[in-house]
Amino acid sequence: MTVLALALVPALLWRRGHPLMTALAGWSVAGLLSVFQLTAHAGDLGLYSMMAVLILLYSLVRWGSGREMVLGTAFVAVVVALGIYASSAGRADAFGGSVLLLLFVALAAVFRYRADLWHRQQREIRNRERVALARELHDTVAHHVSAIAVQAQAGGVVAGLQPEKAAEVLAAIESEASRTLAEMRSMVRVLREEEAVAYSPQRGVADLPALARAGVTPTVEVALYGSLSRLALPVDTALYRLAQESLTNAVRHARGATRVRIDVRREGDAVRLRVSDDGQTGPGPAPEPGFGLQGMAERAQLLGGSFCAGPGPEGGWVVEAVLPVEA
Structure with a gap:
């Protein structure tokens, strides 16, 4: 036997x-x-x-x-x-044998439940990561594509009036497109590679002055006030993304805007971001719905901050976000 x-x-x-x-x-x-x-x-x-x-x-x-x-x-x-x-x-032997079998069944059920719980947690983590990456892709691609669209529109005017400057417009479009592709490839590599890969660091408040531009419409002005050098990394990144997305919305949707201003100010244990434009308010074609405002509000709330967007008291559109210094 x-x-x-x-x-x-x-x-x-x-x-x-x-x-x-x-x-x-x-x-x-x-x-x-x-x-x-x-x-x-x-x-x-x-x-x-x-x-x-x-x-x-x-x-x-x-x-x-x-x-x-x-x-x-x-x-x-x-x-x-x-x-x-x-x-x-006998009854004692039968009871003991049955208890032993039930013990094995219960043990297997416990380990099965723990494994299922772990897999559910992993799926939840991956879902959160996908939402975060979707937000990053939206912020990055929308900003650069909007810049490309503005340059292309300007190129159509410049080509007719000043043909010698058409090459500059085309070079600017090529630069923006290359940056967009590079950042998208970085994110795709993070998704596809199991091991850590080297990609460009997240941009922060120190990179906001690079968004300023003159000589085009609308002009972009950036002003930083107070000590902004020791912000928590999530807050630092969020401020840049919020400013970038707000600028993108202003360029795409602000009617007749000639100036966009980005102000970042340290207020005690918080940082206030304000993006305003001088565009026209009132009746007009409604912009296509998107995830920009929703994504910005979610980003601010995740860090324990606040977010609001709407018409400004002096006209135009104003976006304000207040984030804690320590996320």
Whole structure:
């Protein structure tokens, strides 16, 4: 009997990939041993010789599907009942054996639940990362594409009035397109590579002056006030992204705007960002709905700050965000 029980050991190799098949095979052998014991009136064979079937029962509950668990546990219950009857076990032995089997089932269920919980947490983390990356892609691509569109519109006018400056416009469009592709490739590499990859650092408040521009319409002015050099990295990055997205919206949607101003001011333990333009307010074609304002509000709220956007008291459109220095 021990040799027959040892023949089940190879089934342990396939218990994860085929939990139902291996459990049925193992417990079928246990059932045959019970039938042999019943017909031959043999003595107690001993549970120690069939420990492999307990491992197969554990594997069935741990890795089997719902249907496999129902079919497998029903078959095991029949085999166990047959074994108890064949061995003429008393109530104490029958109760002890049943408790042992239930212990293996409960142990497998606990580990299955913990594994499912871990996978759900990983999926939630990946979902949060995808939302964050989607926001970053939107902020980056929308800003650069808007700049390309403005340069292209200006190029159409310049080409007719000052053909010699058309090359400068085309060079600016090429530069913006190259920067857009480079930043998109960096994010895609982060998504595709399992190991850490080197990509350009996140931009912050110190990079805001690069958004300023003169000689085009609308002009962009950037002003920084107070100590802004020791901000938490998430806050520093968020301020740049909020300013960048606000500038993009002003360039795309502000009617007749000639100037956009970006002000960042340190106020105690908080930093205030204000982006305003002098565009026209009132009735007019509504801009296409997008995720810009929603993304900016979510970004500010995640850092424990506040966000508001609307018409300014002196006309134009004003975006204000207040973020804590320490996120």
